[in-house]
Amino acid sequence: MSQSGAKVSPQVSEEFQNLKRSNDKNRVLRYIIFKLSDDYSQIEVEHADADSDWENFREKLLNATSKSKTGAVGKGPRYAVYDFGFKFDGRDINKIILIAWSPDDAGVHPKMIYAASKEALKRSLEGFAYEIQANDSDDLEHSSILNAVLAKMNA
Amino acid sequence: MAQQPLPTSAQPTDIYGGDEVSALVLDPGYCNTRAGFAGEDVPKSILPSFYGHVTSDPPRDLFGDECIIPRSDFEVRNYMNKDSVVEDWDVAAKMWEFMLVKRLQPERQTPPSKNKLNDDVKEQDGEGDVAMEEVEAMEKALEEYPLLMTEAPWNSPKAREKAIELSMESWGTPAFWLSRTPVLSSFAAGKATALVIDVGGANTSVTAIHDGMVLKRSIQRSPAGGLWLSSQIRNMWETSEPKVDLIPTFMVENKTPVDALAPAQARLREFPYKIHDSYRAFEEERLLTEFKESVVEVWRGPGRYGAAGNEEYIKSQPGRVFEMPDGYNQMWREQRFKVAEGMWDENAGYPVPESERLTKAQTIPELIRSALNAIDVDLRGNLLANVVVTGSTSLINGFNDRLNNELTAMYPGLKIKIHAAGLSSERRFGAWIGGSILASLGTFHQMWISKKEYEENGVGIVEKRCK
Numbered sequence: 001m002s003q004s005g006a007k008v009s010p011q012v013s014e015e016f017q018n019l020k021r022s023n024d025k026n027r028v029l030r031y032i033i034f035k036l037s038d039d040y041s042q043i044e045v046e047h048a049d050a051d052s053d054w055e056n057f058r059e060k061l062l063n064a065t066s067k068s069k070t071g072a073v074g075k076g077p078r079y080a081v082y083d084f085g086f087k088f089d090g091r092d093i094n095k096i097i098l099i100a101w102s103p104d105d106a107g108v109h110p111k112m113i114y115a116a117s118k119e120a121l122k123r124s125l126e127g128f129a130y131e132i133q134a135n136d137s138d139d140l141e142h143s144s145i146l147n148a149v150l151a152k153m154n155a
Numbered sequence: 156m157a158q159q160p161l162p163t164s165a166q167p168t169d170i171y172g173g174d175e176v177s178a179l180v181l182d183p184g185y186c187n188t189r190a191g192f193a194g195e196d197v198p199k200s201i202l203p204s205f206y207g208h209v210t211s212d213p214p215r216d217l218f219g220d221e222c223i224i225p226r227s228d229f230e231v232r233n234y235m236n237k238d239s240v241v242e243d244w245d246v247a248a249k250m251w252e253f254m255l256v257k258r259l260q261p262e263r264q265t266p267p268s269k270n271k272l273n274d275d276v277k278e279q280d281g282e283g284d285v286a287m288e289e290v291e292a293m294e295k296a297l298e299e300y301p302l303l304m305t306e307a308p309w310n311s312p313k314a315r316e317k318a319i320e321l322s323m324e325s326w327g328t329p330a331f332w333l334s335r336t337p338v339l340s341s342f343a344a345g346k347a348t349a350l351v352i353d354v355g356g357a358n359t360s361v362t363a364i365h366d367g368m369v370l371k372r373s374i375q376r377s378p379a380g381g382l383w384l385s386s387q388i389r390n391m392w393e394t395s396e397p398k399v400d401l402i403p404t405f406m407v408e409n410k411t412p413v414d415a416l417a418p419a420q421a422r423l424r425e426f427p428y429k430i431h432d433s434y435r436a437f438e439e440e441r442l443l444t445e446f447k448e449s450v451v452e453v454w455r456g457p458g459r460y461g462a463a464g465n466e467e468y469i470k471s472q473p474g475r476v477f478e479m480p481d482g483y484n485q486m487w488r489e490q491r492f493k494v495a496e497g498m499w500d501e502n503a504g505y506p507v508p509e510s511e512r513l514t515k516a517q518t519i520p521e522l523i524r525s526a527l528n529a530i531d532v533d534l535r536g537n538l539l540a541n542v543v544v545t546g547s548t549s550l551i552n553g554f555n556d557r558l559n560n561e562l563t564a565m566y567p568g569l570k571i572k573i574h575a576a577g578l579s580s581e582r583r584f585g586a587w588i589g590g591s592i593l594a595s596l597g598t599f600h601q602m603w604i605s606k607k608e609y610e611e612n613g614v615g616i617v618e619k620r621c622k
Contacts, residue, residue: 003342003367005598041598069194069595077345102345104574108581111345112592118347119367133348133541135574155533 002120004113007042013124015048019096020127022050022083031057031082034121038067040113043121046078054142057082061101062137066110077102077114079121081128086146088153095129095149098122104135178301178594179255182336182587183247185235186356186381186547189587190254193303194595197580198587200258205233205437206250216246218253223437225405227428231437237357237378239307240314248321255326256296297322301330301603303594305586308335308362308369309376315621316614323609330603332594333621335369337362339589340545343581344574350526350538352519354546354554356381359498359519361526363538368622372529377517379498381548384451385443387494390505395490402481403438410482421481442480450475450487453495453553456560460496461503495551499561520561536569544575545585 012034019029027050035046047060057080066076080099085092100118102111122131130152134140178193184204191198207217211228223231234250236242302322306315315333322328337351341364351362359380363373392399397416402423410421454460454469466489474488497504501515515521527535539562544555555575562571576582593599604620612619 003338003602004593004596005601006596007598040596100347104345106345108343108576108588109592112342112589113596115342115345115347116367116593122366133346133537135345135541135572151536 002117002123004040004116004120006036006040006113006117006120008120008124009042009044011045012043012121013126015045016081016125018048019081019083023094024085027052029083031080033057033060033064034079034081035064035076036066036110036113036117040117043079043117052085058140058142061099061134061140062103064101066106068107068109072107074110075103075106077106077110079114079118081125084145084149086149088150095153096127097145097149098125098128098131099140099145100131100133101140102133102135103137177299178303178330178599179259179297180303180305180587180590180594181251181255182305182584182590183235183239183241183251184355185233185237185239185358188250188254189584190251190259191587191591192259193591193593195591196588198584198591200254201584202250202254202258203437204235204250205231206246208232216249218250219258223434225424225426225430225434229434230431231433235357237382238309238376239355239358240310241317244317244321248325251321252296252326255300255302297326297328300328301332301594302326302328303332303334303590305334305336305339305590307358307360308337308371308374310335312618315617319604319609319617320614323606328606330605331609331617332599332603333617334586334590334593336586338364338367338369339586339593341543342367343585343589343592344543344576346541346543346574348537349541349543349574350523351543351545352523352549352558354380354519354544354549356547359522359546359548361522363526363530363534365534370530370534373526375522375526375529377513377522378511379513379517379519379522380546381444381447382440383511383513384447384495384498384548384551385440386507386511387497387505388443388446388451389439390507391490391494394505399479399483399485400481401439401442402479403435403442404480405438407480410480413482413484415476415485417483419479419481419483423481446477447548447551450477450491451495451551452491453498453551453557454492455553455556457564458560459500459503460492461500466493499557519558520565523562524565535566539566540570540572542571542573544573545582547583549575550579550582 015032019032022028029048030050030052032048033046034043037044061078064076064078065073067073078101082097083094084097085094102114130149132148180191180193182189188202188204189198190200202219207222208230209215209228234243234246241247304318319331322331340351341349347367349364353360357380358376360376363370392401406423408422408424413420469489469492474486476484476486478484498519501513501518555573559573604616608616
């Protein structure tokens with residue numbers, strides 16, 4: 001359970017349903033990025049997109065910001081779900097992955113709250129395949145994510 | 156979920172998150188105890204967990220660094236034990252109250268004639284039974300302040316119950332919470348899953364955290380921390396040629412500068428009473444800490460310090476000079492590495508009495524191996540990619556490089572990534588800072604165990620809620 005007490009906006013699971021309904025014939029959504037509201041009280045949808053360009057998605061996470069308690073803007077953690085397509089045993093496969101993005105150079109304040117609130121989000125996302133914790137820009141490279149997914153599939 | 160309404164006087168002045176509460180955060184350790192207000196960056200009050208005990212009649216306890224001075228009939232004691240668990244609850248209660256009430260809220264002091272330890276948060280009307288008022292004052296000491304406490308992950312259920320009982324019954328806190336230190340350190344590093352290596356004063360522990368929960372089977376700990384390092388330095392000084400006398404600062408009246416390695420020329424203070432060994436040991440520890448901070452370094456690797464050629468290499472490098480309080484000074488070169496090597500290699504370091512010797516299983520690399528062996532093999536990769544290093548003793552130069560080298564050698568092919576806060580305050584007070592952020596959140600309202608819940612369920616509530 002969430003250890004911060006943060007709530008999850010109902011919009012989160014609504015959008016997640018839209019992502020789950022998506023497939024390559026009918027691409028409603030490719031990914032959703034979630035953020036904690038500015039007062040850190042609830043998890044909300046920040047951006048939902050059908051764009052399949054990984055780099056665009058990655059840039060969005062890398063450029064995410066959070067406010068510290070003094071109001072200073074710095075790098076910010078995010079959560080995201082991504083309908084990740086790849087080849088496995090010669091077949092095309094899609095797996096929805098949950099990414100907990102917390103850049104090491106973000107402030108201790110947002111990092112603490114995002115980490116402590118993640119379980120609340122997880123409980124409202126029924127049906128993602130794998131979870132990946134990413135803490136620097138390398139972790140968000142397409143190849144790193146692919147390797148992490150393959151490692152989990154082979155586990 | 157039960158929510159504890161706060162009295163209006165506890166409403167925040169500094170609004171963050173809409174409804175911040177002025178909670179207190181208490182983080183007790185063997186060497187130091189840290190206390191402060193939630194939402195602040197560092198604990199306002201940091202005191203040694205050692206306290207003074209006057210043995211003459213009437214015996215009494217003295218708290219605070221400034222009270223630990225040479226005096227007659229005086230011993231230095233510690234309310235915690237070396238497992239970082241409370242040993243003496245009566246003193247723990249007094250010590251914590253001293254910090255939470257007296258140190259954090261000085262403006263609310265009652266006249267010393269009433270009660271030296273207890274503040275009175277209520278307006279006195281000057282009537283009624285004085286004894287009753289005192290009892291009441293004691294009960295209300297923290298009635299406006301929710302309290303978040305930290306604990307070692309191996310803390311006993313009994314000690315956890317004792318903590319909530321003390322908080323609710325003796326101080327009247329409206330709400331209480333217990334958090335495990337490695338969970339807080341992991342979260343503060345932005346990770347819900349991590350392998351937390353806490354290199355503290357009395358202990359070094361390794362704990363795997365998965366999705367914010369302690370994996371109990373993984374918990375490993377050993378004395379390979381700051382105090383053990385002190386015993387190595389003592390031994391090094393003891394066997395050094397010439398022998399280095401460990402004379403703490405308080406004993407030196409004056410000194411004359413001397414050349415390196417020359418005998419000290421100092422006049423020592425004479426005391427008309429006997430200085431208790433426990434006081435001397437406490438003061439020696441201060442000096443040892445200074446030596447650790449300025450001289451000791453961990454051999455970074457690759458490989459162990461004892462491997463061929465390493466010592467010769469170090470001997471060709473510049474050393475560091477350390478001057479003792481009595482003026483004796485010398486250059487420390489290879490010794491300053493050797494002294495920390497025993498944490499990594501049970502065959503290295505300085506020979507110490509059997510009781511203080513680390514076994515192979517107690518060295519840091521083996522603690523990590525045991526922790527990872529105790530849990531599901533599928534989790535290993537993820538944990539090694541998320542190693543969080545915290546604790547003051549981890550600040551010794553070279554520590555993280557060495558850890559990285561050891562782990563790379565132990566787990567070839569796996570990605571190893573070590574996260575250690577760059578700010579030394581975040582490493583020293585990691586758990587406190589994590590608790591401070593959590594307890595300052597408006598949403599944390601619904602997490603607290605409220606007074607009402609406590610009254611309905613009793614002390615057992617803490618085991619149910621603080622998992």
